[in-house]
Amino acid sequence: MDLKKLHADFNQLEKKEISIIARVRSNRQGKVVSFMVVNDGTHLNDLQIVYKTDVDGFEDAIQSRVSSIVEVSGILIITPGKPQPFELQASKIVLLDQAIEEYPLQKKEHSPEFLREIAHLRARTKTYNAVFRIRSSLSFAIHKFFQENDFVYVQTPIITSNDAEGAGEAFTVTTRNDDKYEQDFFGKKASLTVSGQLNAESYAQAFKNVYTFGPTFRAENSFTSRHASEFWMMEPEQAFSDLNGSIELIESMLKSVINYVFEKNLDELKFLDENQEEGLINKLQGIRNSEFSIMTYEEALKVLQKAIRDGHDFEEKDIKFGIDLGTEHERYICETHNKKPTFVINYPKDIKAFYMKLNSDNKTVAAVDLLVPGIGELIGGSQREDDYDKLMKRVKELGMSEEEISWYTDLRKFGYFKSSGFGLGFERLIMYVTGMSNIRDVIAFPRTPKNLLF
Ligand code: 4AD
Ligand code: MG
Numbered sequence: 001m002d003l004k005k006l007h008a009d010f011n012q013l014e015k016k017e018i019s020i021i022a023r024v025r026s027n028r029q030g031k032v033v034s035f036m037v038v039n040d041g042t043h044l045n046d047l048q049i050v051y052k053t054d055v056d057g058f059e060d061a062i063q064s065r066v067s068s069i070v071e072v073s074g075i076l077i078i079t080p081g082k083p084q085p086f087e088l089q090a091s092k093i094v095l096l097d098q099a100i101e102e103y104p105l106q107k108k109e110h111s112p113e114f115l116r117e118i119a120h121l122r123a124r125t126k127t128y129n130a131v132f133r134i135r136s137s138l139s140f141a142i143h144k145f146f147q148e149n150d151f152v153y154v155q156t157p158i159i160t161s162n163d164a165e166g167a168g169e170a171f172t173v174t175t176r177n178d179d180k181y182e183q184d185f186f187g188k189k190a191s192l193t194v195s196g197q198l199n200a201e202s203y204a205q206a207f208k209n210v211y212t213f214g215p216t217f218r219a220e221n222s223f224t225s226r227h228a229s230e231f232w233m234m235e236p237e238q239a240f241s242d243l244n245g246s247i248e249l250i251e252s253m254l255k256s257v258i259n260y261v262f263e264k265n266l267d268e269l270k271f272l273d274e275n276q277e278e279g280l281i282n283k284l285q286g287i288r289n290s291e292f293s294i295m296t297y298e299e300a301l302k303v304l305q306k307a308i309r310d311g312h313d314f315e316e317k318d319i320k321f322g323i324d325l326g327t328e329h330e331r332y333i334c335e336t337h338n339k340k341p342t343f344v345i346n347y348p349k350d351i352k353a354f355y356m357k358l359n360s361d362n363k364t365v366a367a368v369d370l371l372v373p374g375i376g377e378l379i380g381g382s383q384r385e386d387d388y389d390k391l392m393k394r395v396k397e398l399g400m401s402e403e404e405i406s407w408y409t410d411l412r413k414f415g416y417f418k419s420s421g422f423g424l425g426f427e428r429l430i431m432y433v434t435g436m437s438n439i440r441d442v443i444a445f446p447r448t449p450k451n452l453l454f
Contacts, residue, residue, distance in 0.1 A: 004042035010076060010086045018088060019073040021096065022047065023124070024064050026107050029053055036061060036093070038070065044130055044267045049074065051090040060095035066106060067099035067124075112441050119445050119454055127275060130268035131434045131442055134261055138430060141260035142213060142234055145253050151236060152207040155214060156196030161188060162405060164195040165353050166398055169218045171229075192217035195423060197235050198355070198408050201384060204237040204419055205411060211236040213426075221449055225438040226327070226375065226428060230447040237421035243357075243366045243383040246420045247343055250370055250379055251292055253424075254341075258284050261433055268434075277435025283373070284433065286340065293342040295333075297325075297364065300344050303337050304329055324351045330369075330376035341372045354394040355408075356382040368422065375432050381422020388412040 001020050006013065022038035025046055036049040049072050051058050064070050074090035104118050105125060115122040122128045146153065163170045170191035174184050181189040196212035203210045213234040220227055236253075238245055261269065262284070273280040295303070304319045316326050325333075325344070334342040346364040349356070356365035366383035385391040391409055395402055402409075430442040440446040445454040 002042040003040045003045075003047055006047065006076070006086070007043045007045060010078065013076045014078050014086075016076055017073065017091075018076050019071065020047065020088075021069065021071045024066055024068050024070055024099075026066060027061070027064055029062060034058075034061065036064070036070070036072075036090075038072065041124075041129075044126060044133065044271060045084070048084050048087040049090050049093070050087055051093060057092055058090070061090070061093035063098070064093070064095050065099045065101060065103070067103040069096045070094060071096055112438060116440055116446070117453070123444070126271060128441070130265075130271050131430065131436055132444065134265050134268050134434055135430050135442060137261055137264045138257055138433060139213075139426070141257040141264075142253070142424075142426075144260065145256045146211045146236065149209070151209040151211045152203070154196075154200055154203045154210050154212050156193065156199040156212040158193050158215060159186075159190055160193045160199075161186070161190055162198055162408070163191065164193070164198045164355075166400065167194070167218075167220075167353075169220050170194050171217050171219050194218050195233065195235065197237065197421065197423065198405075200235055200237040200421065201408070201419055202411055204239040204421070205414075205416065208239045209236070223449060224327070225440075226425075226431070228427060228439050228443060228446055228448055231439070231443070232426035234424045234426055235421060237419060239419050240417055241383075241420045242418050243345065243368055243381075243420055246381050246383070246422050247294070247345075247368055250343075250368075250381070250422060250424075254429075255288055257429070258287055258433065262288075272435050277374075280435045290340055292370070293334075293338040293340055295338075295342065295344060296346045297344055297348065298346070300325065300329075300333055303333060307332060307337070322348050322350060325369075327376040330371045331373070334371040334376075335373040339373070341370060341378075344369050344371060349394075352382070354398050354400065355384050355391070357385045358387075358390055366420075370422075372432055374435075374437070375428050377425075378428050378432060379422050379424050381420070383418065383420040386412060386416050386418055 001018055020040060022040035025037040025039055027036045030053060032053055034051050034053045037046045038049060039046045051061050071094045072088060072090055073092045074088040076086055077089050078086050105121055123132050159173055173190040173192060176184050193216060200210055200212045211234060215230060216233040217230050269281055301319055308317055314328050345368045346359060347367045348363060349358060349365045352365050352367050356367050358365055368381050369377050370379035372378045391412060395405060427439050427442050436442050
């Protein structure tokens, strides 16, 4: 039987004979009675086994070390008043595979840094078990939300010849030892995708509402707790929609996926609330029930300038039109000032990507970032420039290859009326929902600068 089923049906299983194969988490011997805690991985909460130390049939049990695999048979007893709702009174315990004594995850607290060095084992701890179960649910919840809203899922390519964001952060894909890309595998320079957006936009023109959700790669040399070199991004794109359409979609998507996690992972949320981020459940409840704030970039600057006048100390104090908001600024706006997720819209065109729609002021673009407490930027999006000439002007200004990008710019020639979309950093969403404070702890095997283990 699975532990999951035991936890779901323990009332009906009272006094019944149960058998389970599981891993030993701890094994504590008393003179007469001994306690073994096991888990088979199907449920966050463990199963406590009680066995008699001095009775024949438990020779295996006595020598089972932490992390060994056992098959336990016994009777399920309901235990009101104890921390665990039930336990198994064992009649037989068979040691299926013994673990060596030097198992790195003994029963004590380990630092996240240490656990990153044993990322192949850390998912067995309660915290990482909760995190990765929620990661799985969130991924499904995203698909569920978009599928139920009739968005078509497009798998955009991972190997590409475009640098969608134009930030020069793409990893090169090559089979050569020199940089003669004309002679390379694809006959030109190829790289790993930094965003599927441009491809998704072309599909939005065929299906109206689409999304792409897959691995994304950025060779950013930033050693922050929110940047990974390989991460997952979910990017919806809606034809005939403007920036407000994206803002509404973001809010309803986030509420929907958080609702799903409450439905599916309440045990995990409770565990993380107690052990990871105090108030996590309250915070997420708040998201389900409240409206997000919205302000323009220029309003955000005023808030920051006032904060400085009031004595708040930022590392970057030169707050003026044209600066890119740093994490400290983003967090001040959503955590201290608004105390809730905040949309910041209409950023200066010079700090944003070439494809964003120029506003009538000719200096800002119809961009949106969603800033959330504890994280900063969770989502970045925009309405796309639909005017061919204005788009080409940006392509030229930025020195991009007109030929290479022509398939994308040409979309504007074949009937194109508004298009808007955004990118959600999937790991940042997981951080927000689980309370984990480092992106390396929400990716099974994280890739960051100077770090490629496993
Ligand atoms: O803001 P970004 O760069 O936007 C785009 O890539 C657009 N093409 C999206 C679109 O409009 N379709 O990235 C989107 C999100 C960020 O808000 C952030 O959450 C996440 O992706 N992100 C990263 N997450 C982890 N590690 C990194 N290095 C990230 N870079 C961006
Ligand atoms: Mg961004």
